[in-house]
Amino acid sequence: MDGGGTTRGIRRPPARGTRQRFTRRPGEDRGMTAHQPDPAPGTAPSPCAWQDARGIAAAAAKGAGTQVVRPLADSLGTVLATPLEALTDLPSFDTSAMDGWALSGPGPWRLDPGGSPGILAGRAAPPPLPDGHAVPIATGARVPAGTTAVLRREHGEVRGRGLERDPGGEPVPWLYANAGSRCTAPGQDIRPRGQECRSGDPLLPAGTPVTPAVLGLAAAAGYDELPTVRPPRVEVLVLGDELLASGLPRDGRIRDALGPMLDPWLRALGAEVTGTRHLGDRPGVLHDAVAGSTADLVVTTGGTASGPVDHLHPVLHRMGAELLVDGVAVRPGHPMLLARTAPARYLAGLPGNPLAAVSALLTLAAPLLRTLAGRAPCAPLVAPAALRLDGHPSDTRLVPVAFREEEVVPLRFAGPAMLRGVAIADGLAVVPPGGTEAGDEVEILELPWHETGSPVSRASGQDGSRAQTCAAGWARPPTRSGRQPG
Ligand SMILES: Nc1nc2c(c(=O)[nH]1)N[C@H]1C(S)=C(S)[C@@H](COP(=O)(O)OP(=O)(O)OC[C@H]3O[C@@H](n4cnc5c(N)ncnc54)[C@H](O)[C@@H]3O)O[C@H]1N2
Numbered sequence: 075m076d077g078g079g080t081t082r083g084i085r086r087p088p089a090r091g092t093r094q095r096f097t098r099r100p101g102e103d104r105g106m107t108a109h110q111p112d113p114a115p116g117t118a119p120s121p122c123a124w125q126d127a128r129g130i131a132a133a134a135a136k137g138a139g140t141q142v143v144r145p146l147a148d149s150l151g152t153v154l155a156t157p158l159e160a161l162t163d164l165p166s167f168d169t170s171a172m173d174g175w176a177l178s179g180p181g182p183w184r185l186d187p188g189g190s191p192g193i194l195a196g197r198a199a200p201p202p203l204p205d206g207h208a209v210p211i212a213t214g215a216r217v218p219a220g221t222t223a224v225l226r227r228e229h230g231e232v233r234g235r236g237l238e239r240d241p242g243g244e245p246v247p248w249l250y251a252n253a254g255s256r257c258t259a260p261g262q263d264i265r266p267r268g269q270e271c272r273s274g275d276p277l278l279p280a281g282t283p284v285t286p287a288v289l290g291l292a293a294a295a296g297y298d299e300l301p302t303v304r305p306p307r308v309e310v311l312v313l314g315d316e317l318l319a320s321g322l323p324r325d326g327r328i329r330d331a332l333g334p335m336l337d338p339w340l341r342a343l344g345a346e347v348t349g350t351r352h353l354g355d356r357p358g359v360l361h362d363a364v365a366g367s368t369a370d371l372v373v374t375t376g377g378t379a380s381g382p383v384d385h386l387h388p389v390l391h392r393m394g395a396e397l398l399v400d401g402v403a404v405r406p407g408h409p410m411l412l413a414r415t416a417p418a419r420y421l422a423g424l425p426g427n428p429l430a431a432v433s434a435l436l437t438l439a440a441p442l443l444r445t446l447a448g449r450a451p452c453a454p455l456v457a458p459a460a461l462r463l464d465g466h467p468s469d470t471r472l473v474p475v476a477f478r479e480e481e482v483v484p485l486r487f488a489g490p491a492m493l494r495g496v497a498i499a500d501g502l503a504v505v506p507p508g509g510t511e512a513g514d515e516v517e518i519l520e521l522p523w524h525e526t527g528s529p530v531s532r533a534s535g536q537d538g539s540r541a542q543t544c545a546a547g548w549a550r551p552p553t554r555s556g557r558q559p560g
C-alpha cells in the first residue's frame with residue numbers, strides 16, 4: 075500500500091488522511107457538513123484558513139446538484155446521480171466463449187450430417203443437445219440445454235467412424251477431441267448466465283464519472299439512458315475597465331488574461347460555462363449581472379479588494395448575500411471570497427491578479443463545483459519537494475511546480491500577477507506557513523491538463539481506486555461558451 079511511512083514519490087495517501095486534514099476546530103465547523111445551519115451573514119472568519127476555506131466551499135452546495143436523465147450518448151463526462159444496478163443478468167444466457175462445438179457428455183460425439191454452421195450468436199434458444207451429441211457453435215451463441223462443455227475448433231477433429239455410413243452412403247460424422255486434449259471438462263468455455271452480475275446487482279455507486287467504459291457497461295446492462303447529475307452552470311463576469319479583449323497592451327490598458335483561461339478551466343472542472351461577459355467597473359452593471367444571473371455559480375474576476383473601483387463587496391452587501399468565505403489566509407489570492415447570493419446560487423470572487431485568480435479558482439470554485447457536479451471528494455496528492463519551499467509567516471502559499479521523476483520542483487515566475495510559471499506547471503504545491511525543507515512532502519493541487527501521462531498515474535498504480543485524478547478532464551461535450559445567459 076502507498077500509505078506506509080517509508081513510501082516516497084508522488085502518491086495519494088489513504089483517504090483517512092484527507093479527513094484528518096479537514097478536521098474542524100471548535101467554532102470553525104460552519105458549512106463543513108451538509109444540513110448544518112447556515113452561518114449568520116457577516117460572521118465568516120476573516121481571513122479563513124486555507125484548508126477550512128476548501129472545506130466550506132466543498133460543503134456549501136451539498137445536496138444542491140440536480141438530477142437529469144440523459145441518453146447514453148449525451149452522458150459522457152457527467153457523473154452518475156444514483157447507483158447503477160444491473161437491469162439483466164450478464165451474460166443473460168449461458169454463452170459459448172469460443173468458436174467450436176457444444177458437447178453433451180463424454181466423446182466422441184455424434185454430429186448432424188450436412189455441415190450446417192450450427193448455432194450462431196443472436197439466434198433464439200436452440201433445441202436441447204442429446205447426450206453423446208455435438209453441434210457447431212459460434213462465440214457468443216446460446217449453448218443448448220444439455221451442453222456440458224464447449225470444445226474449441228482447434229482442439230477437435232471431425233471424421234468418420236469405421237465403415238459407418240448414413241442412408242445416403244456418406245460417412246457418419248463424429249467429433250473427436252484431439253489426443254491429450256483436456257478441453258472437455260464440464261463447464262469448459264461456457265460463460266454461465268449471471269457470471270458477471272445478476273439482475274439487480276449494484277454495478278457502480280452514485281458519483282461515478284461516466285467514462286467510455288461506464289457507457290459500455292451501462293449499455294451491456296440494459297440501459298438506454300442514465301440518471302446523471304446536471305453539470306453546474308457557471309457564468310463568468312470579468313471586471314475591469316483597463317482590460318482589452320485583443321491586441322497589444324496600450325495606453326495603460328492590459329489584455330484580459332482571465333476570460334480566455336477560465337472558460338476551459340471551469341469546463342475541465344465539470345462545469346457548463348454559459349457565458350463570459352466583460353462588465354467594466356460599474357457597480358450597477360455588476361449588481362444587475364449578479365442578481366439577474368440564472369447560473370448555479372457566478373465567477374467574478376477582480377474587484378475583490380478595497381480600491382476605488384472594487385465594487386464586489388458593496389454589491390454583495392446590497393444584495394443581502396451571505397459571505398461564506400471572506401478572505402483566505404493564502405498567497406496569492408488572499409482577498410478571494412465565496413458568497414451565497416440566493417438559495418442554491420453562489421458567487422466565487424477571484425482576485426484580479428492572474429495567479430491569485432488561479433489560486434481562488436482551485437481553493438473555492440473547484441471544491442464547490444465538485445460537489446455541485448456530484449463528484450466524490452478526491453484524495454489529495456502528495457509529493458516530496460526537490461528543494462526548500464519558502465513559506466509565508468502565517469498564510470498557506472500555493473506555488474506552481476513541475477513533476478520531475480518522483481519529486482516536484484518549484485517554478486520561476488510565480489508572482490501573483492504572473493502566469494508564466496503556472497503555464498508550464500503540473501500542479502500547485504500547498505506550502506504551509508513557514509515553508510518546507512527539501513525532501514518534505516507537500517500536498518499538490520493537480521492541474522487538469524496533467525491528468526494523463528503524468529507520473530501521478532504511475533505512482534497511484536499501486537491502488538487503482540485512487541488512480542482517478544481530481545480534475546474532470548477535457549472530454550466534456552462541447553458547451554455553449556460565449557452564449558449570454560437567458
Ligand atoms: N491596500 C491593499 N491593496 C491590495 C491588497 C491589500 O491587501 N491591500 N491586496 C492585493 C492583492 S493580494 C490582490 S490579489 C489584489 C486584488 O485586487 P482585486 O481583486 O480588487 O483586483 P483588481 O484591483 O481589479 O486587479 C488587480 C490586478 O489584476 C489585474 N487584472 C484584473 N483583472 C484582470 C484580468 N482579467 N486579466 C489580467 N489582469 C487582470 C488588474 O489590472 C490589476 O493589476 O489587490 C491588491 N491590492
Ligand code: MOO
Nearest residue numbers: 406407408430490
Ligand atoms: O492575492 Mo494577491 O495576488 O496575493 O497579491
